[in-house]
Amino acid sequence: MIVTLGENSIKTVEDFAGCVTDDLTGWTERVDGEKKHYDGILESYKLKAEDAEQLIMRARIKAGWVTQEDLDKAAAEAAAAEEAAAGQDAQ
Numbered sequence: 001m002i003v004t005l006g007e008n009s010i011k012t013v014e015d016f017a018g019c020v021t022d023d024l025t026g027w028t029e030r031v032d033g034e035k036k037h038y039d040g041i042l043e044s045y046k047l048k049a050e051d052a053e054q055l056i057m058r059a060r061i062k063a064g065w066v067t068q069e070d071l072d073k074a075a076a077e078a079a080a081a082e083e084a085a086a087g088q089d090a091q
Helices: 002-007 013-017 021-025 049-063 068-090
Strands: 027-031 034-038
Touching: 013 049, 021 049, 049 068
Parallel strands: none
Antiparallel strands: 027 034
């Protein structure tokens, strides 16, 4: 994997932190009404999107772009919002 990343100009933690999931896993979009698939850098490794997201976030923490506390706070806020929405749906 490391060699593949390097061959695609991802050579530092900051380079990896700047990736998005689709960069690593690939994506599909419609072009002129037809589905077109674009390969991700690590697509041949069958990396799941969730795993790619975790790797990217770890790189962002390591690079100092975010802290674990930032992520924990965002997760708690999202959980609270989901609970509030579920409570409103139940009424």
